[in-house]
Amino acid sequence: MTSEATIIFLSLRIAALAMLIAIPSGMILAWLLARKEFRGKFLLDTLVSLPLAVPPVVVGYFLLWSIGGNSWIGKAWESLFGGNLAFTWLAASLAAAVVALPLIVRSFAAALQGVDPQLETAARVLGAGPWRTFLTITLPLAYRGVLAGVLLGFVRALSEFGATIVVAGNIPGSTQGIPSAIFTRLSTGETGTAWRLAFVSIAIGVAALLVHNYLLNRARESNTKSSENTR
Amino acid sequence: MITFDLRLARQNFNLNVEGEIGRGITAVFGPSGAGKSTLLSALSGSTRPDHGSIKLNDDVLFSSEDNTWLAPERRRIGVVYQDGALFPHLSARKNIEFGYKLTPAEERKFQPDQLISLLGLSQLIERKPDQLSGGERQRVAIARAIAASPKILLLDEPLASLDVARKMSILAYLKQIHEKFELPMVYVSHSISEVVNLADTVIRMRDGEITGTSTSVELLLGNVPGETDIEKYSNQFEAKIVDSSGDLGLVEVDGVKISTPKLKGETGDTVILGIGANQLIVSLGKPERMSARNVLPGDIKNVSTENGRAYVEVDAGPKLLVELTENAVNDLDLKVGMPVHLVFKSSNVEVYLEK
Numbered sequence: 001m002t003s004e005a006t007i008i009f010l011s012l013r014i015a016a017l018a019m020l021i022a023i024p025s026g027m028i029l030a031w032l033l034a035r036k037e038f039r040g041k042f043l044l045d046t047l048v049s050l051p052l053a054v055p056p057v058v059v060g061y062f063l064l065w066s067i068g069g070n071s072w073i074g075k076a077w078e079s080l081f082g083g084n085l086a087f088t089w090l091a092a093s094l095a096a097a098v099v100a101l102p103l104i105v106r107s108f109a110a111a112l113q114g115v116d117p118q119l120e121t122a123a124r125v126l127g128a129g130p131w132r133t134f135l136t137i138t139l140p141l142a143y144r145g146v147l148a149g150v151l152l153g154f155v156r157a158l159s160e161f162g163a164t165i166v167v168a169g170n171i172p173g174s175t176q177g178i179p180s181a182i183f184t185r186l187s188t189g190e191t192g193t194a195w196r197l198a199f200v201s202i203a204i205g206v207a208a209l210l211v212h213n214y215l216l217n218r219a220r221e222s223n224t225k226s227s228e229n230t231r
Numbered sequence: 232m233i234t235f236d237l238r239l240a241r242q243n244f245n246l247n248v249e250g251e252i253g254r255g256i257t258a259v260f261g262p263s264g265a266g267k268s269t270l271l272s273a274l275s276g277s278t279r280p281d282h283g284s285i286k287l288n289d290d291v292l293f294s295s296e297d298n299t300w301l302a303p304e305r306r307r308i309g310v311v312y313q314d315g316a317l318f319p320h321l322s323a324r325k326n327i328e329f330g331y332k333l334t335p336a337e338e339r340k341f342q343p344d345q346l347i348s349l350l351g352l353s354q355l356i357e358r359k360p361d362q363l364s365g366g367e368r369q370r371v372a373i374a375r376a377i378a379a380s381p382k383i384l385l386l387d388e389p390l391a392s393l394d395v396a397r398k399m400s401i402l403a404y405l406k407q408i409h410e411k412f413e414l415p416m417v418y419v420s421h422s423i424s425e426v427v428n429l430a431d432t433v434i435r436m437r438d439g440e441i442t443g444t445s446t447s448v449e450l451l452l453g454n455v456p457g458e459t460d461i462e463k464y465s466n467q468f469e470a471k472i473v474d475s476s477g478d479l480g481l482v483e484v485d486g487v488k489i490s491t492p493k494l495k496g497e498t499g500d501t502v503i504l505g506i507g508a509n510q511l512i513v514s515l516g517k518p519e520r521m522s523a524r525n526v527l528p529g530d531i532k533n534v535s536t537e538n539g540r541a542y543v544e545v546d547a548g549p550k551l552l553v554e555l556t557e558n559a560v561n562d563l564d565l566k567v568g569m570p571v572h573l574v575f576k577s578s579n580v581e582v583y584l585e586k
Contacts, residue, residue: 121277122316124303126330126379136329140320222319 004193008200011177014089014164015157018096022104022153027146029101030108031134035117052102056162063095063167092168092175096157104153111145112138114223144219148212155208159201232415233383237273237283246270246280246439252383252417256409258430259419265436267419271385274417275310276303287382307338309381311389315372317360323371324356330379339380341412346374349411350404366397370404377408383415390425402429403469403503467505468549472496479524479577487548490524490577502582508554510579513543514572515563524577527551531569534560541565547573 029048033041051059067073067085077085085091115138123133139146161179168175170184178197185194232253239246246266259267272278274285276292279300285293287308292301309330317326327343347353350370360368369389376384386405390398406429409416420426426433435443470482472494480494482502489504496502518526529547536542541560543553551573555565565571 118312118316119318122310122312123329125275125277125308125310126375127304127333129304137318
């Protein structure tokens with residue numbers, strides 16, 4: 001039986017990798033939704049939010065279909081690295097990333113919308129390319145909202161259960177994070193461990209939400225302040 | 232010099248303009264929705280037109296024919312926006328240095344410190360934009376744009392949200408910068424009083440088209456429908472304080488002494504004066520024993536009439552525009568070249584800026 005520390009550490013590792021996947025892709029999607037007008041934007045918006053609206057098990061099933069042994073991604077993975085991509089901790093991270101993505105994209109898009117596009121235009125005219133403009137103007141002005149989105153995404157990734165269990169299983173020491181460990185302990189009657197893990201989940205969740213709300217309030221204040229100044 | 236020939240179609244708006252912008256100060260004047268800002272954003276690279284071309288000196292910035300479109304960061308065109316668009320997370324100094332640092336060392340023409348002192352920003356240079364007044368923000372925005380060593384400076388209604396005194400002070404700075412750095416400027420405005428005092432050339436726009444190009448004085452004398460600022464037109468010029476100790480001030484401009492309301496500055500300080508065109512009286516002989524403190528001799532340079540109003544331009548040291556009735560012009564038989572005296576009270580002199 002794996003120790004509780006191992007479970008917590010594995011959970012954090014899965015969620016951290018999920019963030020490494022979801023943050024860059026979420027930022028690109030959020031930027032498209034917040035700053036660009038294009039055909040199919042409405043469709044993209046819907047698609048990005050879909051994991052929020054369907055049961056996580058369905059998301060897991062779809063992922064399994066996309067990266068399982070019979071899919072071309074699965075086959076490509078096998079020929080490159082040997083072995084399966086499904087039922088690894090990487091697959092668990094992927095599942096967590098997909099379910100966290102809608103929250104991240106929505107938070108990022110709101111944060112980017114709070115930045116006056118004219119400031120970006122001004123930076124470009126002053127000689128900054130698109131990347132430098134994003135890194136020196138947009139991101140510093142949106143960082144509170146972005147950070148809040150990352151926190152929200154991170155706790156969502158930590159809590160992921162339904163999609164993970166389908167595409168990555170419930171393998172102790174490999175894909176068994178806090179939620180699936182609680183599930184297992186409950187079914188085997190180890191309620192003491194289950195309670196302790198549940199408490200850890202709640203503590204992380206409460207802490208993350210407190211910081212998240214604090215950041216959003218600060219972001220809102222500074223937005224009102226700067227918009228008052230431009231009037 | 233910029234030459235442009237642009238067409239752009241949007242849902243409720245078409246821009247169709249052709250023209251050129253020289254080395255002086257060019258004003259683009261017209262009502263809201265005329266396409267002034269769209270023209271500027273096409274020049275600076277923020278809005279891509281559908282057809283046409285833009286050339287800055289010998290560089291092609293845009294050409295729909297060979298599909299050229301230079302990104303804004305590669306144009307070296309400075310822009311000052313209406314509300315400044317200062318970066319709120321950076322201090323005034325960091326704002327000013329933003330473009331300067333991105334300019335290759337060999338292309339840097341203006342030092343931030345030079346601009347900071349020229350625009351009187353030394354005291355507030357470490358402040359964030361939200362700790363600056365509207366006028367201070369615009370001065371920082373001007374310094375920021377110039378520190379990036381642009382080949383031309385575009386100003387998009389930069390003073391629209393400021394009160395008259397601040398406007399005058401910033402206009403004086405702009406004129407000074409233009410003369411000192413020989414920096415061509417394009418100044419967009421819907422206020423004729425701003426335009427005529429600053430610009431040499433005025434491009435008039437309406438409904439997405441250029442309706443004419445003229446000198447500032449021609450514009451002033453012409454019939455510009457919907458423009459009410461004409462009555463308020465005030466002759467503005469710089470003068471040096473000669474005496475500020477008394478209840479009335481005394482200043483000098485081009486060798487002519489003018490009596491003003493009480494001044495706060497020191498002898499030798501520069502001030503900006505404004506005298507409303509309708510506050511000036513024209514006298515044929517030299518008036519003696521008058522209560523009005525200012526009697527300036529001069530020659531008539533231009534006379535024109537429009538809608539029952541007459542405008543007489545008199546060179547009295549400073550060139551002053553006088554608004555009269557057509558009757559008065561006919562009675563006195565005012566003609567170009569005639570020597571006259573301009574009479575006005577010291578209380579009719581507005582002192583806008585004491586630097």
